[in-house]
Amino acid sequence: MKKNLRLPTALHQAIYRSLRHYLSLAAPLFDSPLCEPSISWQQRGTTAGSAWLSEWQIRLNPVLCLENQQAFVDEVIPHELAHLLVWKKFGRVAPHGREWRWMMETVFSVSAERTHKFEVTSVAGQTFPYHCHCQQHALTVRRHNRVVRGETEYRCRQCAQTLIFGEFQP
Numbered sequence: 001m002k003k004n005l006r007l008p009t010a011l012h013q014a015i016y017r018s019l020r021h022y023l024s025l026a027a028p029l030f031d032s033p034l035c036e037p038s039i040s041w042q043q044r045g046t047t048a049g050s051a052w053l054s055e056w057q058i059r060l061n062p063v064l065c066l067e068n069q070q071a072f073v074d075e076v077i078p079h080e081l082a083h084l085l086v087w088k089k090f091g092r093v094a095p096h097g098r099e100w101r102w103m104m105e106t107v108f109s110v111s112a113e114r115t116h117k118f119e120v121t122s123v124a125g126q127t128f129p130y131h132c133h134c135q136q137h138a139l140t141v142r143r144h145n146r147v148v149r150g151e152t153e154y155r156c157r158q159c160a161q162t163l164i165f166g167e168f169q170p
Contacts, residue, residue, distance in 0.1 A: 005062050007041075011069055015039065015060070018077040022108055026085050029107065037084055041065075046120040049076045051083035058084070061123065068118050078110045131168035132156035139163070 019036065027034055035056070043049055043061040048068075050059045058080040065072045082103040083095065090099045096114045104112035127138035134156060139147070146152045147165070154163045 005066070007062055007066055011065065014069070014073045015065075015077060018073045019058075019081060022078045022081050026081075026103070026107055029085075029089060034085075034088075037081065044123075045125065046123055048072070048116045048118060049080045051080045051087075053084060053087045056084060063123050064116075064118055064120070067122065068116075071116070071118070075110065075113065076116065078104065078108045079113070082108065128165065129167050130154070130163040130165055132159050132161040132163055134159045134161075136168035137163055 016039070019039070023034055023036060038055070038057045040052075040057055040059045041062045043059040045061070046064075048061050048064050049072075051057075052059060058077070060072065060076065060080075065076075082100055086093060086099045086103050093099050096112070101112040104110050126141055128141070128144040130137040130139050130144075132155075135158065137154075137156065139154065143154065144165075147154065147163075155161065156163060
């Protein structure tokens with residue numbers, strides 16, 4: 001990924017328009033005016049965005065945003081803003097629980113999807129081959145290093161066998 005990735009001005013404007021639109025939809029739910037959360041472009045990896053509650057901040061992945069511009073405006077911004085607003089209104093609750101779904105569907109009129117379905121090959125990190133009895137698995141660098149250091153072992157969700165480093169041999 002380029003370190004100096006620059007997003008088009010029109011995309012920045014669309015992101016902020018979306019943020020202000022959904023913020024205005026939620027404003028009547030609160031007794032005092034809502035300040036606009038800051039937007040940071042520091043999200044990395046395959047995550048599209050995240051809400052940093054105590055910082056009142058939305059972090060967005062610039063690479064995925066550039067590749068999925070309209071979806072960020074229509075889906076990612078309301079998704080992350082809903083997390084912030086639910087925290088402000090209800091305190092600590094389940095991240096994608098009924099309060100969050102209510103904010104998404106009733107207040108914002110946006111489908112309450114927990115995860116995105118973006119193509120992530122451009123941002124996916126190196127993986128390491130592991131296998132079990134039934135299939136091949138790809139572990140991230142972080143998980144592979146935990147196995148190497150002996151901190152943990154991972155199991156297949158299908159056959160429950162401990163994953164073994166190396167290619168699958170059927």
